[in-house]
Amino acid sequence: MTCLHRGPMTYQLKGAGGDPPLTAMDIGYTKRLVDRIKEQDTSLPWVQLGLICAEREIPVSHVSEFFGVTRQTVYNWFLNETKPQERYLNKIRESIEKLRKKSF
Secondary structure (H helix, E strand, O other), X not given: OOEEEXXXXXXXXXXXXXXXXXXXXXXXXXXXXXXXXXXXXXOOHHHHHHHHHHHXXXXXXXXXXXXXOOHHHHHHXXXXXXOOOHHHHHHHHHHHHHHHHOOX
């Protein structure tokens, strides 16, 4: 089972094999991306997840692996360009709750 844990500098998704290696695509959120996320309807769970992930510097590649979707799908959710399919909504809400409690 994949879960979040506290890494040396950030929250990361951890699989059974340990921490996935970071790549250039994993490093940080640009100010432009964060500003664009903040411009969206922040009452939507998938946008809230984007804000939390940006704040905690959780790599989009780790989020995509956790949900079993592409990185582009995660960006689309964060920017409210697409709504997640129903099957992901509960997992998104649970993830937000756990991240807010820092119990992931």
